[in-house]
Each structure stands twice: as structure tokens, then as C-alpha cells.
Amino acid sequence: MEASWASSAATRASMVANRRRDTKPELAVRRLVHATGLRYRVDYAPLPGNKRSRADLVFTRVKVVVFIDGCFWHGCPQHHTFPATNADYWRSKVEGNRARDARTDAALREAGWTVLRFWEHEDPAVVAGRIVETVRVSRPR
Numbered sequence: 001m002e003a004s005w006a007s008s009a010a011t012r013a014s015m016v017a018n019r020r021r022d023t024k025p026e027l028a029v030r031r032l033v034h035a036t037g038l039r040y041r042v043d044y045a046p047l048p049g050n051k052r053s054r055a056d057l058v059f060t061r062v063k064v065v066v067f068i069d070g071c072f073w074h075g076c077p078q079h080h081t082f083p084a085t086n087a088d089y090w091r092s093k094v095e096g097n098r099a100r101d102a103r104t105d106a107a108l109r110e111a112g113w114t115v116l117r118f119w120e121h122e123d124p125a126v127v128a129g130r131i132v133e134t135v136r137v138s139r140p141r
Helices: 009-016 024-035 087-110 124-138
Strands: 041-044 055-059 064-069 114-119
Touching: 024 055, 024 064, 024 124, 055 124, 064 087, 064 124, 087 114, 114 124
Parallel strands: 064 114
Antiparallel strands: 041 055, 055 064
16 A cells, blocks of 8 residues: 555545635636626636636637635745645655646647636635626627
């Protein structure tokens, strides 16, 4: 059996319990956007064949994709700190996430999508406002 990446059983249990979708920041933004009458797909892979890059909200008709990134997992410049335990693993993990985010953004833009990325700590009302404005501007006339 392969050794766990976690420094302890408690750390592993905590990290495994983290959600990929339906986080509190994501739900707060989704409620506000939904209240404006806009509809979207949740936890959806906008690029065929790229199931690894699933967006939090996707407006397929107007090709707008939204990611709400966690400060720890995506390396927020304002809040991210590397853990002291197993630091090399976490530095590599977060750097890999950042690189994947950049590749995903580039692939989506190349395919004609508008990409919006927000941090989990941003005000949900401000985030929802930017999303609604972008989607409405992107609608065909």
C-alpha cells in the first residue's frame, strides 16, 4: 500500500472532507445570481474531453464560465500560507493547481469562452454583480 500524502490521520480526514462543489462561498454567489433570474449549470466541464476542469457556474449559451477559487488550494496572494508540515508536498500541489488554472483559462479563452475567476473571500454580492453584468453584456441582441 502506498504511503499517504497526509502528515497524520487527522490531517488526511480533514482534507478528504473538503468539498469540491457546493462550498459556502459558491452557494452564496449562486443564490444571488439565481435570484436575478439567470440560470446556469453547476460543476460542469465546459470543454469536451476535459473533465478535470469543472467550473462552478457555467452559462453555456453565452459562453461565460465562473470559478470561485479557495484561498488555500489555489494560492491566494492575500491569504495563502504554506503549512509547516509536509511543506514540499503542499508547495508542489498549490503550484500545480495554479498552473492547471492558467492552462484551463487559456484553453477556454481560445475556445471563445469568457472566464471569470474569484477568490472565496470576495464579497458574494460583488461577485454576483460582476457575473450578472458579464452574462447580460454577453447575450446576443
